[in-house]
Amino acid sequence: MNKFIFQTKINFKRIVLRNKAFFFFDMLLPIVFYILYTKILVSNVPASYLKVWNEDYLVSMMIYACMLGGIITTANTLLEDEMSNFKLFVTLSPLSNFQYYGSMAIVLITLNLVSSIALTAIAMIVNHVSISIRLLFELISINLLGTILLILIGVLISFARKPNTVNLLTNLVVFPLAILSGLWWPINIMPTWLQNIGKVMPTYQLSVIDKNILHQTTQHIGPFINLLIWSFIIFLILFIVNKIQKEKGLVTQ
């Protein structure tokens, strides 16, 4: 247990506290987007619609922050560990893979928790969004569960093992996924065929669950099943890729 706590402590220092890129990408970027799309680039919108938009966009940016932390930070941190030989070092040490990935997941989930709280605080201050503690707790809890799926995607991308490929893949996954899921602008302004693709995406389904929580409307089982299916698919791909790479002597996981 001692080694797990120590590993988590060190991960906090290197991934969060001493990492300026984290503050910029995982914290500031969603906040800047939120202010931009709810305060600066919005005009002539009826007050009743604006209230819903401000709340929905808070959900969107919370999920976007989870994507940045879960996919980009995870992939880059794992890549950094690979390049710096730390992954090999850990593999040869008595620390188990479960402890290594587990401690990293704890850090990234906490990171997303902080991002979500910061975003909510900004939404309350800037747009006077009203959200009860109970609803906020429910929102953050469901987002953190969704983060696990996003972390799995980040781990999968890190298997590319080359900085250029990992950067390319994170950009190819995160930004299209954000746009298709309607996180940056409403999904209904896109062509129908694109909307159909977007609605299958896990991040869209996560936003549906979040919006139902926020507006206290009835939850349906569909979005939850969608997230479970995506988790299963990503986990299966991870398992297969890891097995193939290990056979080839390429990975140390």
Added chain:
Amino acid sequence: MTILEIQHINKSFGKKIILKDINLQIESSSIIALVGANGAGKTTLINIILNLIPQTSGQIKFLTNDNWKQITGVMMQDNIVLHRITVKEIISLTRSYFDKPLSYEELLNISGLKDHQNNLMTGLSGGQKRRLAFALALAGNPEILFLDEPTVGMDSNARNDFWQEIDRLKKSGKTIFVTSHYLEELENIADRFLILQNSTIAFDGTIKQLRSREGQSLIEFDSELNQIDFENLSNIISINLVGHHFQIITNDVNQLVTELTPYLKAIDNLQVKQSTLDTLLLNYEENNHE
């Protein structure tokens, strides 16, 4: 006492055979040098022992502890350079992995980085990173230490200190399994040499045994005599004469020196030079090439 048993290890990548029926017993308190040409399979064998890649068949058994990671220390060829982490933090983190680690102060002394303990790892020089890697390999107070090209990047003083430390570790009961391209360093320190060639352990023994099997020695002297005077002596491989300076390569130095005795009055500056491990290895590979 046997600490590690390697039984019938085979490894193939597709149709290419990398290792063929490797069998070894590694005894405690010894230094074992694994040598061979590039691509001979040294790294593959170490990676299999350390469970980094699976073997095609065969078994690896660490005999003194079920949890082999608690009793092994590894210093790989490439340094670990964790970003945004200090020397103090990486030593403390590594200690936390083990049940019975060496003390922080002891590891700091081994690393020689007492004045740099609050520095980031990324700011260390190549030699400092290497010494830190060595200290981290010793963090768990291992019974068996694997060193892959340990002195790469070290200056000559640091190398001397390093091998002295290795000798001290051996005397304290540790087993050291080492590969290095600096064969002259291994020659002075290793108790046992394993030559990996054609996918198998082609030689397993001491440097003395290797010399007696493959050894060629060089005898040099000055003489006014002619080359023809020495050509009938036994065990001569070649004679080279430059001016009055003779260079004779022999595979039985004792016999040749005995036969040179009648000529001693006509010989000056007699010198006998033993083959280095480099030469022995080269000879071995040439003589045993498939």
